[in-house]
Amino acid sequence: MAVNQTLYRDGMARLGAAVNIITTTSEEGQHGLTASAVCSVTDTPPTLLVCINRSSRSHDHFVIGGALCVNVLTPDHQAISTVFAGRDEMEVKFSSGEWETLETGAPVLRGATASFDCRITQSMQIGTHSVLFCEVQTVTLGERAGGLIYFDRAYHEVGG
Amino acid sequence: MAVNQTLYRDGMARLGAAVNIITTTSEEGQHGLTASAVCSVTDTPPTLLVCINRSSRSHDHFVIGGALCVNVLTPDHQAISTVFAGRDEMEVKFSSGEWETLETGAPVLRGATASFDCRITQSMQIGTHSVLFCEVQTVTLGERAGGLIYFDRAYHEVGG
Numbered sequence: 058m059a060v061n062q063t064l065y066r067d068g069m070a071r072l073g074a075a076v077n078i079i080t081t082t083s084e085e086g087q088h089g090l091t092a093s094a095v096c097s098v099t100d101t102p103p104t105l106l107v108c109i110n111r112s113s114r115s116h117d118h119f120v121i122g123g124a125l126c127v128n129v130l131t132p133d134h135q136a137i138s139t140v141f142a143g144r145d146e147m148e149v150k151f152s153s154g155e156w157e158t159l160e161t162g163a164p165v166l167r168g169a170t171a172s173f174d175c176r177i178t179q180s181m182q183i184g185t186h187s188v189l190f191c192e193v194q195t196v197t198l199g200e201r202a203g204g205l206i207y208f209d210r211a212y213h214e215v216g217g
Numbered sequence: 218m219a220v221n222q223t224l225y226r227d228g229m230a231r232l233g234a235a236v237n238i239i240t241t242t243s244e245e246g247q248h249g250l251t252a253s254a255v256c257s258v259t260d261t262p263p264t265l266l267v268c269i270n271r272s273s274r275s276h277d278h279f280v281i282g283g284a285l286c287v288n289v290l291t292p293d294h295q296a297i298s299t300v301f302a303g304r305d306e307m308e309v310k311f312s313s314g315e316w317e318t319l320e321t322g323a324p325v326l327r328g329a330t331a332s333f334d335c336r337i338t339q340s341m342q343i344g345t346h347s348v349l350f351c352e353v354q355t356v357t358l359g360e361r362a363g364g365l366i367y368f369d370r371a372y373h374e375v376g377g
Contacts, residue, residue: 059262064358074235098343102219184259
């Protein structure tokens, strides 16, 4: 039998993870959210995965658009991380930060320490979430500015 | 077309991740390796995933055994992390640390900040790697000792 959710969440709070803004562009415009459930899968071919709650209002736009960009945040990005974790309209969210596009058209955050512009190649439904497998088309590297880590339910800084 | 592997790896070096020792017990004994490709999927039901290179000598033992434990390391665990990332025989590896077992029989590291004892429910092959989806049976919480993060190809510490 599975463990109870509270204990599971308390355990997961001990697993530090990088904070990212995941974006896409659909016919209805730009979408984005803050997520830490991003993981490298393989470099042959370069593939990462992102887990997104299916109840998120952006979820279907990712799936329909078939592309996304993972923007890896630096310690200077706490404010924009909080904006993209919140409930503002997408236009309001994207008024934070400067955005450009690369190969797929998904918004790329200027100043991210790394951005992975990806095509979604497969998805899997597990419980409440979709796991999106993404082939990486382009990577941009920003300055070596350290990383923003979410751990013990708070932001932390590494490197830089 | 996918990005080249070197640039992909340089980008992934900017994505900080917790360091874990992933273990299992098979008929041939205990197996374990150090891995940072661990990610929460959903808490309904409590599920995480682990990506493991299929060329790893432990890979098949995880798949056959159908169970694993994710032991989340603290900043004090750099030495044992390096041992489990190396090429020693498994008996030599497990002579580092103190180990016990919980529900599945996979080795649980005493002193880990959290341990997730899991049954593997599904797996997927993506390029060189398997993605193992794991339902969490038991979680043990250790001391609040901070987290060990791998970022920019080096160990870092958060919290604690």
